[in-house]
Amino acid sequence: MKASIDVKTRAEKEAIERALADPQMLAFVTIVGILQPLTDGGRRRVLAFIAEHNDEARCASLRIEQEQTP
Numbered sequence: 001m002k003a004s005i006d007v008k009t010r011a012e013k014e015a016i017e018r019a020l021a022d023p024q025m026l027a028f029v030t031i032v033g034i035l036q037p038l039t040d041g042g043r044r045r046v047l048a049f050i051a052e053h054n055d056e057a058r059c060a061s062l063r064i065e066q067e068q069t070p
Contacts, residue, residue, distance in 0.1 A: 035047075
């Protein structure tokens with residue numbers, strides 16, 4: 001899908017294109033855009049949920065790894 005945005009200069013356009021070509025930067029910008037309409041409290045709750053989920057997944061992975069180690 002193509003999208004257009006207004007930029008002030010060609011240099012700004014090229015800088016944005018280079019940044020968004022990086023998958024991690026594209027993911028970051030997408031997440032910021034998704035969170036932007038939320039209130040500060042809403043953003044904090046979403047990010048806390050994600051952090052908690054990642055902690056639980058990491059702990060579960062470590063438990064499985066420990067169980068498989070002879």
